[in-house]
Amino acid sequence: MERIRVAVIGTGSIAKHRHLPEYASNPNVEIVAVCDIVPERVKEIAEEYDAKAYTDYKELLAKENIDAISVCLPNYLHAPVSIAALSAGCHVLCEKPMATSREEAEAMIQAAKENNRKLMIGHNQRFVSSHQKAKALIDQGEIGKIYSFRTTFGHGGPERWSAEGEDSWFFKKDQAFIGAMGDLGVHKADLIRYVLNDEITEVGAFVETSAKDANVDDNACFILKTEKGVIGTLAASWAYTAAEDNSTVIYGEKAILRLEDDPKYSLVVQYTNGDVVKYELDGIQSNEEGGQSTSHVIDHFIDSISQDTEPLINGEEGMKALDIILGAIKSVESKTIQTLEK
Known part of the structure; x- marks a missing residue:
């Protein structure tokens, strides 16, 4: 099968320690692009993963042919960026909490349905x-x-x-x-x-x-x-x-x-x-030293895309x-x- 083309929006700690290494270790994934408003940080991450660097997620979505997006941003950006990615035809793995209101969460779920895309929330527990x-x-x-x-x-x-x-x-x-x-x-x-x-x-x-x-x-x-x-x-x-x-x-x-x-x-x-x-x-x-074993979140998300199955923590579960x-x-x-x- 063709590898799933992935981008990560937000390259702070959760992306650096969980999302990016776990995507990189999945043989069915190609990390195509990364995005962050801090230019030095995104440039360093892009070089590490041989990906393209962006400082504007809208530009990334417009220019790149992406299958799936991880949204690893501050909480108030979870809904708008997830909806933009879903509307651009991408499957979305969004960090928790999925949104800042029920209205935002419902809009995310609706965007996933309208675009026939997977929406998964990163509840790794x-x-x-x-x-x-x-x-x-x-x-x-x-x-x-x-x-x-x-x-x-x-x-x-x-x-x-x-x-x-x-x-x-x-x-x-x-x-x-x-x-x-x-x-x-x-x-x-x-x-x-x-x-x-x-x-x-x-x-x-x-x-x-x-x-x-x-x-x-x-x-x-x-x-x-x-x-x-x-x-x-x-x-x-x-x-x-x-x-x-x-x-x-x-x-x-x-x-x-x-x-x-x-x-x-x-x-x-x-x-x-x-x-x-x-x-x-x-x-x-764990966030403590030595606590960075695989979370299984990324693998589950990728499997749900490749096998066309519903993620265990879909939008409805995240909203609950x-x-x-x-x-x-x-x-x-x-x-x-x-x-x-x-």
């Missing part, structure tokens, strides 16, 4: 081995009825990871829209829906800016209720200064599942009869995770529990 194994155990009835859960995603902050360091767009409300709950919380919002095979119907939230000099949240805590009546908590933070925490614990009738909660065993199952089963699986993706975050924002503003749209 679904591809983590412990998460997939936990979902399988729950689906098989191994855990019985689910009673509760707690899930968290926190690290020391995006300045350690972002290309701009402390001047990162992550801290600027006009570009980021929201802080830790958009950067990290939306991952766990997607994950808990996926693993439990259940929809979040109600959300209450508190947010604070206590650890960073920023005008977005750096600590967020949600209380969530699902369609099946399961209640649990979600925490997202840029204030876990000593180490990253990416753990999820699910409390069930027959067992407790501990995901990414043990330094050696990525899944520990504690049964009510006293048995403990420890699974030593592939490690979770975004809805939880938007509900949390409304909860903070109104100091009430929010019921989510179906």
